[in-house]
Structures are given as structure tokens and as C-alpha cells.
Amino acid sequence: MNGSRSADLINSLAYDKIISMSELTNKTALQLNSIFLNKEASAQQITEAFLQRIEQYDKTINAFISVNGELALKRAQELDQKLAAGESLGKLAGVPIGIKDLINLEGSETTAGSRMLNGYTSSFNATITQKVIDAGAIPLGKLNLDEFAMGSSNETSAYGNCKNPWDPNKVPGGSSGGSAAAIAAKMVPLAFGTDTGGSIRQPAAYCGITGLKPTYGRVSRYGIVAFASSLDQAGPMTQDVESNALLLEAMSGHDAKDSTSLENPVPNYLAAIEQGFKKTQSLKGLKIGIAQDFFVPELNSEVKAAVENAITKYKELGAEIIDISLNKIKYGLPTYYIIAPSEASSNLSRYDGVRYGLRDMDATSLSDLYPNSRANFGTEVKKRIMLGVYALSSGYYDAYYKKAQQARALIAEDFNIAFQQCDLILSPTAPATAFEIGSKTDDPLEMYLEDIMTVTVNLAGLPGISINCGYDSNNMPIGMQLIAPALEEARIYNAAYAFQSTTDFNKSPDMKSSKAIGV
């Protein structure tokens, strides 16, 4: 179709209401979809509004590694034409999305936050990318992350720190820090994250947004750079629960290209909310388990108070609160720090400079080419590869890897027993709120403790969400986590919606304030 014909078609759309760009970027994904379908704004206007917002704020925040405005506007134009032609459109039609930069988007570079993949251009879409494009979403660009998703602060990214929009002196969390910061700063209404030990939920908590790690296997991993394959899962990151439910539905489903993806039918998660709390305005009959095992000594007192207030709120909403025990979860972190690096050491052996990424072009033999090319890995990545290689090496396998797999079985069993008594488990998402950039880089264990409340959920393969439940005395967001049995994401969404829609804890930072601009 040539330019003038497409322009005619768009001009023929009746945009009777004029919505300003800042109004558009204030809307949720769900609202933007209906604004587009009702022809209150074109997909191009929506896309331009978010691109302009990125232009305005991302110099400070650094949430994006790359922005592909041209490709986005082209896709938006196609959607406008389809709408004008009366074609049927998907559930995400007209809604921009940001892609964590270890998920392939055809025609864009995929860096995984590492120098190692410098110059690599995706030749195909990840299954989840293709699914959301088919549903009408508009990818705007690739989001910053810790290198190969290994980190809890975005500080290991080879493309510079992403900053927390609530306070740019603080980290956005990690590894999906770019995704969480972009949502909080309203630079995109939808984003993909990935979560191996907490990488969606902890940054969601630090940036005051909604982030869900689905049940292992709910979402295809095809086309996503692998970190620890038995733990990795991509999930939706949004400001509100309903948009999150909308995105999960679009991402989910069996994929012949990922043998670990589940064949179970994908529920309509929004309908579950509609028929659930929206209708009844009560959580009567829901049993929420509280395990003191999550309330560790390291837990910040303001976080603890906010989570206790949330428990009280759930009681008011009609839920029954039950004390449960999860006494094996204290072994979660040591188990994770054997299993995840072991799997990573195997997955990352593919980065050898042969087929893609950086190669030492001066190497005169293969035996030099491998280690010289792999010198492009950052410090944290090399450390985890070393840890994994050691744990898997002959003589140590039983003491480390096998022992960790047995511990993993006991942790999963702990959850199974708990879920015989309750429907959901509520905990803090992280021990504290976002910390200052550079404050946790000396002690290797200090950073790992960031994942203490989230890793067990990955080990057991369960779904978990982080939603905001308060603000500390520095006005930094506080997250709480809701965990459900496998494939019960709808239950999580209904309870999360109930909290979010009856409280005032889902705010966005004032980007115009001097604090957020970082002067």
C-alpha cells in the first residue's frame, strides 16, 4: 500500500475527541486498547505519545537499550489501516510494549545486557513476541537488564545503570529493571520481564508496579536467551493488575518449539476478575496463608508494617488469614545458588565467538578464540559460570548439584503441604525498598539476599505476583508477593485486583519533580 492511500484511510477515521499525549501516556493498557478501538486516538498517535515520553525521560532513566521508533510507527500505521478497513483486531491492538533485551524481536539487536552479543541482530521473533504482535501490540524497543539477567540491581548491565524513576539515585531492581522503570515512568504501558529467581517481582516491588512470574511452562521460552532453563519464565509487567492479566493471556499457551510449555488451556484472566471481585466485592471464602518463615530478621521494619497492613486489608475484604509453616524455604537461596549457576554454565557455553556475538578476530587458533572471545563477559557472569562449572565438576556433583536438587524437592513439597491449608500465600517481595546505586557491590552475598523471598517460588515452579502495598518514609514503593498453586494465576489476579482497586497504593512517581529528574 502506498503512502497517500494509507494517509487517506487514516484521515477517514473519525477522531472526534482530541486526547493529549500526556493523557494517552497516563492510560492503562486496557484503556488504550479501547481508546484505539473506539477511534478516540489512532495507533500512530498512541505510539508517538510514548516515543515522545521516552525521548523526554529516558536520558535520565536509561530504561531502554534500543528504541525502534520507525518500526513501531510502521506497525501502528498498519493497525490504523486494519481498523479503518474493519478488520478484526487482537486484544492488545494499539498498545505499545517494551521487550526485555534478552527476548528476540526480529530486526532489532538483542544484547542480553552484555557486550558478548554485540552486533547480534535477531533473525526471528521469540514466540511471546510473535504472540503479542499477533494480538496487535506495538513493540517500541528493547529494555535494559542485568547482564544475562544475572543481578538484582541492573548494575551489571554493559549498557549503563537503569535508574529508579522514584529516585534516580537508587536502583530499579533487577534483572528486569529496565522493564519495571519503563512502566513506572509511563514510557510503555506493557513490558516483558523474565524471572529466574525474582527478576520480575523484585524490580516490580522497587518501582511500585505490578509484575507476575507465571507457573513454569505457562509461557513459551522459545527465542529467549536462556539463563537457568529449569527456572526461567517470562511474564507480564504493567502498572495495574487488569492490564497484567490481559498481557499474560496474550503471552501464554503451548508452543511446539518449547517442550516444557504446558498444554493446559489458557484462561481468560480478565473474565476471572470480572466474575470474581468486580461482581462480589468480597474475598469471602479465600484462605490466605502467612508463613513467619518469610518474615526474616533482615526484613526492614517499614516493609514489615506495610505487609501487615495489607494482611489487615485482606481480612476486611473477607479473606480468612491462616498461619502456615514453610520451614524449608530458608534453604531456598543456597539451593538456587547451586542450581542456577550450574544451568547457566551450560547455557552460556554457547557464547564462544563462533556463530554470533563478539569474536577475537586476532586469534590464530580455535583454542585461543574461545577464551579470548569469552573475555567479553562481565564480572558477575564469569563468576556464576565458574560457580556452575565447579558445582558440576567430577567429584563435587553429588555434594552440590544433586544435593540442591533434593533440597529443591523438599522446598516444593513444603509448598504442596501449605496449599492443602490455604489458597494463596502472602509475603513481602523483597527484604527492603530500593537501595542506592553502588551501595551493594562489594559483598557478593549481600546482593544475593535480595532474592530471599522470591527464589523458592521459582524452585517450586509456582506463579507469584508483586503488587505495591505502601511507601516508606522516603516515599519509595513497597511490594508484597502473592503466591498460588501451579496454574492458579486467575486466583492471584482476583486477589491482587481486590487489593489494588480498594486501596491507594498504585501510584506513579512525579517525573517532573526535581528528585526524579536527578538534579
Added chain:
Amino acid sequence: MSLDREEVIKIAKLANLRLTDEEIDKYSGDLNAILGYVEQLQELDTTGVEPMIGAINHNKELREDKAVDSGLQAKMLANAPDSEGTAIKVPQMS
């Protein structure tokens, strides 16, 4: 269990990583700290516990192992640092 410099060098070699002296020192310290931390797993009684290899039990049949044309050969070759015809080029083995 603790690692000395020699062992760190050995692991690096197994991992196809070349470390500077500074890195060897740093990794010796860090790896020992992490290994010390994971040591607490030893207090957990796992006698007779079946190791859990994945998050979900899959008893699915694998799909047929059949070659299919992805149609992506040219794009994939374009990502290779060096190629000739339809082959990726590397220096000789030694």
C-alpha cells in the same frame, strides 16, 4: 570446602575463561564466600529424596526429530563474525 588459586585457575580453564591475576584473586574470595554460604544445605537431611530436575513433571512425548528449513540461513550467516559461502569460518584448530 574451599578453593585456592590453583583450583580457580583450573575451573577457569574448564569454563574456557581466561582470567587476569586480579580476577583470580577476586574470584577466589567470592567463590569461597558463596560456597561457604551454600554449605548450610549439608544440614538438611535428604536421605532417600528423589532429586527434582525441573519445575514441572513432563511425561510428554518429544516431537519427531526431523530437519526442517527455518528459512533463516542468510540472516543467521549475517550474524556470524566470519563466513564463506554457507559455512561459518573459524581459525584452524591447534
